[in-house]
Amino acid sequence: MRAEIISVGTELLLGHTVNADAAHVARELSALGVDLLQVQTLGDNGPRLEAALREALGRAEVVITTGGLGPTDDDLTKETVARVANVPLEEDADSLARLREYFGSRPMSSNQRKQALLPLGATAFPNAVGTAPGCAVPVGAKGWVLMLPGPPSELLPMLRQSVVPFLADKGGAVIASFMVRSFGLGEGAAALRIAELTDKANPTAATYAGDCEMFVRVTAKAPDVDAARALALPVVEEVRRRLGSVVYGVNVESLEAVVVAELIRQGKTVATAESCTGGLLAKRITDRPGASQIFGYGLVTYANAAKMRLLGVPEDMLRVHGAVSPEVARCMAQQARREYGADFGLGITGVAGPDGGTPAKPAGLVYVALSDAQHVWLRVMRPQGRYLGRERTRRLASSHALDMLRRCLAGLPVEDDWALENNGTAIG
Amino acid sequence: MRAEIISVGTELLLGHTVNADAAHVARELSALGVDLLQVQTLGDNGPRLEAALREALGRAEVVITTGGLGPTDDDLTKETVARVANVPLEEDADSLARLREYFGSRPMSSNQRKQALLPLGATAFPNAVGTAPGCAVPVGAKGWVLMLPGPPSELLPMLRQSVVPFLADKGGAVIASFMVRSFGLGEGAAALRIAELTDKANPTAATYAGDCEMFVRVTAKAPDVDAARALALPVVEEVRRRLGSVVYGVNVESLEAVVVAELIRQGKTVATAESCTGGLLAKRITDRPGASQIFGYGLVTYANAAKMRLLGVPEDMLRVHGAVSPEVARCMAQQARREYGADFGLGITGVAGPDGGTPAKPAGLVYVALSDAQHVWLRVMRPQGRYLGRERTRRLASSHALDMLRRCLAGLPVEDDWALENNGTAIG
DSSP, X not given: OEEEXXXXXXXXXXXXXXXXXXXXXXXXXXXXXXXEEEEEEEOSOHHHHHHHHXXXXXXXXXXXXXXXXXXXXXOOHHHHHXXXXXXXXXXXXXXXXXXXXXXXXXXXOHHHXXXXXXXXXXXXXXXXXXXXXXXXXXXXXXXXXXXXXXXXXHHHHHIIIIIHHHHHHHHSSEXXXXXXXXXXXXXXXXXHHTGGGGGOSSSEEEEEEOSSSEEEEEEEEESSHHHHHHHHHHHHHHHHHHHGGGEEEESOSOHHHHHHHHHXXXXXXXXXXXXXXXXXXXXXXXXXXTGGGTEEEEEEEOSHHHHHHHHOOOHHHHHHHOSSSHHHHHHHHHHHHHHTTOSEEEXXXXXXXXXXXXXXXXXXXXXXXXXXXXXXXXXXXXXXXXXXXXXXXXXXXXXXXXXXXXXXXXXXXXXXXXXXXXXXXXXX | OEEEEEEEOHHHXXXXXXXXXXXXXXXXXXXXXXXXEEEEEEOSOHHXXXXXXXXXXXXXXXXXXXSOOSSSTTOOHHHHHHHHHTOOEEEOHHHHHHHHHHHTTSOOOHHHHGGGEEETTOEEEXXXXXXXXXXXXXXXXXXXXXXXXXXXXXXXXXXIIIIHHHHHHHOOOXXXXXXXXXXXXXXXXXXXXXXXXXGOSSSEEEEEEOSSOEEEEEEEEESSHHHHHHHHHHHXXXXXXXXXXXXXXXXXSOHHHHHHHHHHHHTOOEEEEESTTTTHHHXXXXXXXXXXXXXXXXXXXXXXXXXXXXXXXXXXXXXXXOSSSHHHHHHHHHHHHHHXXXXXXXXXXXXXXXXXXXXXXXXXXXXXXXXXXXXXXXEXXXXXXXXXXXXXXXXXXXXXXXXXXXXXXXXOOSSHHHHHHTTTSSOO
């Protein structure tokens, strides 16, 4: 099956917004074994969109549009697709019921109601988050146009809940897909370790550089689920073996999801003490539903006074070593645990930058510490060559904290093995 | 002048990489007043690229390619452009000298050297960071193809140093663009208020639904910057007037950027006390460089014990009203301020969900409070119709906290006016 993506929105052509939707859709198509020929990005321009749709339908069986489904006048994807499919727009009862439910007791304007209009014969894709439903519209003998909303928070759930099953059903074959997720290995190093595995046609294996992380997706195609899984699983195991203990999970949502689930499983708790990450670590832990079982206290000690008052970091230590030091990081981790009655304490202190760095303590230098009742472990993030920027520095520091806790919970070395794994890579 | 962008790279079609290059180029084109018709993304496929180039040159005077200039065999942009321009590739002496300088004493392979080949008659764009130069190639009577490297770290400096001056020299009009950002009004409601303004051709006005926020972009085209600004500014003012006090800034980065900057300007500080947002509010404040001037203490009091110990919330209050109550939110805000010596205190408590809700206190119910030395203000987020999900609930709660502080700093009503503005919209 061949597909094309058409992303609609003048904001994309003005460069206000990066087209992340196209990447999200592309990733799912690739996992389904659908061949994506090209992506087009157009403004809110009916005639141009119509021409692009007709051309794309000449090359591909499935054309997926993103954007232009909202309530305003410049949202014209549905009207244009209906014209190409040569069908009228009709109010979809289910979509209208969902809109009514969304608005509750508040009034719904006529342009909001317009969102329940779908091309006649379309299969609606409910919007779990926002107002505009998506849909699949048959065009001609065997073509389909799938329309998805532009905001990623609406597109992503619809993609997983509606689009992937819809396309899998059309494609005939079934796909089994496994995402092996790791932290602490650069994409280049990972690619070298699994080199021959990525040359195969079925199952396929491909590396993805994530948000300071590295993923390998293994996808197998077969007539049924069991056969697809049986094809994929030996390769998944081989990827795990070659990457080693940097792998934190397969088909898991995130590093924090794994850490929170394991803390719950072991009946252990954690307290956090953050300086330069300013609450990001606590935020990532509490991103997980059920975090209250393992997390009660998070201290954002941005000021030195806060480190002294909330954590009892000695004034002398701050004066002699400075707030950004291994000593203070260790003390923060220990005191978070001791003072707030947790099994583990995590401490982070560093220079997030871009300002505030010195030659001895440059922007990007961060100390991350983990403490349990017996030990304190430390990692240092030292900017090598280039400073990553404030956002990535903070993100990476919080990931190191989570990874240290993950390794500790799994009985893996927390400091040394990590350094070994990362020899020669970009992280750290 | 009309332009198109063609981004080349199979990794883009597999969804490994988001096409940020296209957004970078689009932003510069928009600032130059160049009309971008569309963006196409193709794989490393010569014939398809050739067809796309010929089509694009039929619609636009300037076609900008990104990617496919590297040393490997699947980098075929230059060969393909040379074929379309009907000229041979020739070694460019300056580019070869720069390559030699880059490699220094290290050996340079023949495929590395290949990067100094440019289509005959091209103007080279030196690469300040990597190895592959870009260039501008004349095609036909008045067409140009500009080739830029794929890695953003190489593309961005080349864009500013070479491409913008090159196009400014060729083109005529200039663009002035303003983004009016607001919090507290749905896109539908905003669109109604500025309806006729969005019908104009120059300046144009368009609404965008952001992350729980709403933006209006006003763009004017004129022969010079002053004339473009003079055209745009009255419309910007009219948009501000019609949207009212929900507007938090024009051409600003984010709500938190405005709040942090205003606190710094007024020499005021804030302390945060978070339950269901679990550190997200502190994280957003400390996303801003320089936040240490206005933020010293953030308390993530996820457990009731933490609310008592760190904030002195009375046990009775928690027992009688529950942790999710107006009383506790107000108390958290007041105590964060009092206990930690700040000018303002923000308190957030609620049910982030999806679990933990009850009929009386459903998932999505959040109380947000702001305290200064004289007053305590409260907002309630009540799930109307549908629960937004954990992530958006937390995000929206933290935005409400920031918005309350913004309004307070600006001397605007913090509770009532907000409720009025939001009558009938999706937020709340």
